[in-house]
Amino acid sequence: QLQLQESGPGLVKPSETLSLTCTVSGGSISSSSYYWDWIRQPPGKGLEWIGSVYYDGSTYYNPSLNSRVTISVDTSKNQFSLRLSSVTAADTAVYYCARQPNYYDSGTYYYYYMDVWGKGTTVTVSS
Amino acid sequence: QTVVTQEPSFSVSPGGTVTLTCGLSSGSVSTSYYPSWYQQTPGQAPRTLIYSTNTRSSGVPDRFSGSILGNKAALTITGAQADDDSDYYCVLYMGSGILVFGGGTKVTVL
Numbered sequence: 179q180l181q182l183q184e185s186g187p188g189l190v191k192p193s194e195t196l197s198l199t200c201t202v203s204g205g206s207i208s209s210s211s212y213y214w215d216w217i218r219q220p221p222g223k224g225l226e227w228i229g230s231v232y233y234d235g236s237t238y239y240n241p242s243l244n245s246r247v248t249i250s251v252d253t254s255k256n257q258f259s260l261r262l263s264s265v266t267a268a269d270t271a272v273y274y275c276a277r278q279p280n281y282y283d284s285g286t287y288y289y290y291y292m293d294v295w296g297k298g299t300t301v302t303v304s305s
Numbered sequence: 306q307t308v309v310t311q312e313p314s315f316s317v318s319p320g321g322t323v324t325l326t327c328g329l330s331s332g333s334v335s336t337s338y339y340p341s342w343y344q345q346t347p348g349q350a351p352r353t354l355i356y357s358t359n360t361r362s363s364g365v366p367d368r369f370s371g372s373i374l375g376n377k378a379a380l381t382i383t384g385a386q387a388d389d390d391s392d393y394y395c396v397l398y399m400g401s402g403i404l405v406f407g408g409g410t411k412v413t414v415l
Contacts, residue, residue, distance in 0.1 A: 215404075224409040225343075225351065225394050230402065238402030241306070274350055278404075290398035291341035291356035298350050 180205040182275045182296035190269075190303050196262040200275030200296060207256045208233045213278040214258045215292055216249060218271040226271075230278055231258050265303045272298040307331055309397050311407035317385045317414055325410045326377040327395030333376035338397040340378035342371060345392045345409075354393075355380060382412070390414040 186198035200214065207214060216228040229239035231249040239247050248261040262269060276292035308330040317323040327340055334340060336358045343351040353362040355371035358378065368384045378397070382389055395407040 217406075225345075225406045227396070227404040227406055230404075240403070286360070287339075287357055289357070290339040290404060291353065291396060292343075292351075293353050293356070293362065295350040295353075 180277065180294050182277065182294060184273060184275050184296045184299035186299060186301070188300055188302060190265055190301060191305050192266055192303055193264055196260070196265050196269060196301055196303070198260045198273055198275075198299065198301070200258050200260075202256045202258075202277075207251060207258060208253045211279060211281040211288075213238075213280050214249075214251065215276045215278045216260045217274045217276055217292070218269075219274070219298075220268070220271045228260065228262075228273075232280075267303050270301065270303045272300050274298045307399065307405070309395065309405045309407040311393075311395060311410045313408070314411045314413070317382070317389075317412065319385060319387060319414055321385050322381065322383045323385060323412060324374070325380045325382075325393055325395075325412070326374065327379070327397065327407050328377040329397070334373065334378045334397065336373060338378070338399070340371065340373075341396045342369075342378075342380045343394045343396070344389075345394065346390075351394065385412075385414050387414050 181203045183201045190196045213230040215230040229249045231237045231251045246263045251258045275296045277294040279288035310328045342355040345351045359371040370381045372379050392409050394409045
């Protein structure tokens, strides 16, 4: 069964870069049938899609974060990563990684949703 | 920028039916937006309920159903149970690989 696990520093200073990694187990990140996503949730607020990466390194980003976000994939380690630069207190959130299906099978489109989620990791931006 | 809209809150009695909606600040939602729905309880990761408008994810009870109602996507809970007391989020596909979450609806079962 596929599992996702986020890891990274729980505390980041303002103006620095937030870096998180999602490790995929029980399946291959190199599958052509999936994108790999990052989503975040500030305390007491709703969910926000950050962006996604394909096994070949192609990416899509939330336009509101586009200038600060980089998502990359390391197929040799079965991991994908998030970097968010110039962070402020507004970037304090629980960060989730997730799998996004991207295939067609037997008359059904499996597109544009998240089907497997990590448990999330809390990142606080504070000096 | 287009905003995805959801009702802030709903209350439903045990055994009752509630319909949550997911709309756009400008325009109508259709199946081309591939609406999906997620349930989240406090301190937990979201759980996928519905994708591609009306397809239930594996293991999701059939009391959850998705549809297009008028110009919005909808999630209906029929025969609400106590453990349906949660936050519910919709996601719409906006094109060019971009997904957008709605603001979420808090459903209280009492």
